[in-house]
Amino acid sequence: MAKQKKTRTAPQPLLIETTETEAGLEWLGSMAEDEVRDKVLVELFRRMQAESVIDAFENIHGRNDKGVDFIVSYDSSVFGRTVKGIQVKSKRITRSEGAGSLSAVRIRGECEAAMMHDFHFEGRKLRLDGIELWCSSPLTDDAEQELNPPHSLQRIGLKKDRDLLSLLEKYCPTLLANVPQFAVAKYIAGSKNPSPKAVRILGCQLNPRLNFIEPFFADEAPGSSQELKTKHGSLQPIKNRVTLDGILADAAHAVLCAPPLSGRSYLLEHLRCRFGEQGRLSILISGAEVPKDFKLEALLAKRLDFASPGQIKDLQKRVGLVLLVDDLDKCPPEARERLLNVDPKAVRVVATARAVLAPASTKVYYQAGVDWPNIVKFLRSVDNKLASGKPFVDRAKAFIDRAFASSGLPKNPFTISVMLEECQQSVGKFSTPTMGRLIGRFIELQIGSHSDTTYAVDFETKREFLTRLAGHSQKVFPIRKFERLLGKFIEAKGHPHSIVDFSNDLLGSGVFQRSGDSV
Secondary structure: OOOOOOOOOOOOOOOOOOOHHHHHHHHHHHOOHHHHHHHHHHHHHHHHHHOOOOOEEEEOOOOOOOOOOEEEEEEEEOOEEEEEEEEEEOOEEEOOOEOOEEEHHHHHHHHHHHHOOOEEEOOEEEOOOEEEEEEOOOEOHHHHHHHOOOOOOOOEEEEOHHHHHHHHHHHOHHHHHOOHHHHHHHHHHHHHOOOOOOOEEOOEEOOOOOOOOOEEEEOOOOOOHHHEEEEOOEEEEOOOOEOHHHHHHOOOOEEEEOOOOOOHHHHHHHHHHHHHHOOOOEEEEEHHHOOOOOOHHHHHHHHOOOOOHHHHHHHHHHOOEEEEEEOHHHOOHHHHHHHHOOOOOOEEEEEEEOOOOOOOOOEEEEEEEEOHHHHHHHHHHHOHHHHHOHHHHHHHHHHHHHHHHHHOOOOOHHHHHHHHHHHHHOOOOOOOOOHHHHHHHHHHHHHOOOOOOOOOOOHHHHHHHHHHHOOOOOOOOEHHHHHHHHHHHHHHHOOOOOHHHHHHHHHOOOOOOOEOOEO
């Protein structure tokens, strides 16, 4: 007898919904009644019982014909326990029965009959104190009126699909986390509304969506002969500005080049928010994490733990994804070439790098500077009082313009943000800053200055540890290894600090980021 070949089931397609609510309602409406009743609601009632919201419940579907699927008991007040019956429906409900819909008239009759019926629950016979209809699909307005007409003696409680979803979000978040389309919507919502970072400027914890100094870009590298043109017999720079809006609206792969300490990583975090606002699904990775040999779908699915490689492939075909790569120049050359040759309609790559050789189909932009209105916009986002105070704005502009004219510092978001801090902290005349002074000021902002007594570990000790760690080739550490490094440093120097205090100071400073069990 010939063996039958096993057929592979196609992966469930992931739906990109505008909001988590829409995704949850789509999921609820797609399920059959027995799935809603025997899987979803059973899990919901278990969680509610575990949190003492209800005392007990029982799934009695099929035991009688009185239209009751669950009996639930709970302590309603000092007057004792309340026992309710719940009828579950998953089809659309209209006033009178039609093709693919249920009749509100019939449902009301079933509920009224159930109120006159004797049920067996927890070893005794009883009658219901009330009855409710829980429906996972929409119902029409006239159906709702029919369920509870004016002057009715028996009122039927009603929980619509949105009410069910709210209960699931409250009591069964892990259940929803395993729903693919809900997980996608939640991921996109998290992308456009990230939590504030521990990094502080002007006393504000920076949020990549709200607090951002937007730079502008050029098609050619600064100082390149290609950015010069002949005009009236002399060489003059070509004034060609590329904005982030233009880069976002484009469809081609893009590499954004900028020198060290230009805020490249923070720029990508801001772009992730912007793509999220467009409803696009974007994944942010480090170039150093891309292996020489990789399968793109598997690489992306590893980042999106709610999606399989097959579902990633389906998303590529239907809606397209955005891959944000930080430090593309740290990718192995073969991997970099493969990434930039992916069809941008399926996966658009937007990357940052110090400098990179890219195929002709990839657009390369160079960070060229920052306009003053964008600096004021940043000031408003972190401290509106400073931005509205004309003396501070004028003072900061004069200092920043003079510093860039005489110091040779790169005009980028990092140098500008720390100069703003310098303007706020310094009371006298500012000296022209150096990059070393700006970095020193930035470190003080994050780990506390010499005079700061709010931290458990003193400034000099933390700076010494960071200086030693700066030479380490590894950028990501398991938390245990990170704590071992701290322990060795404390032991070697004879410091009185505990590993816990040291770790808490550094992890809360913004210098390090904690993600799960990694630092």
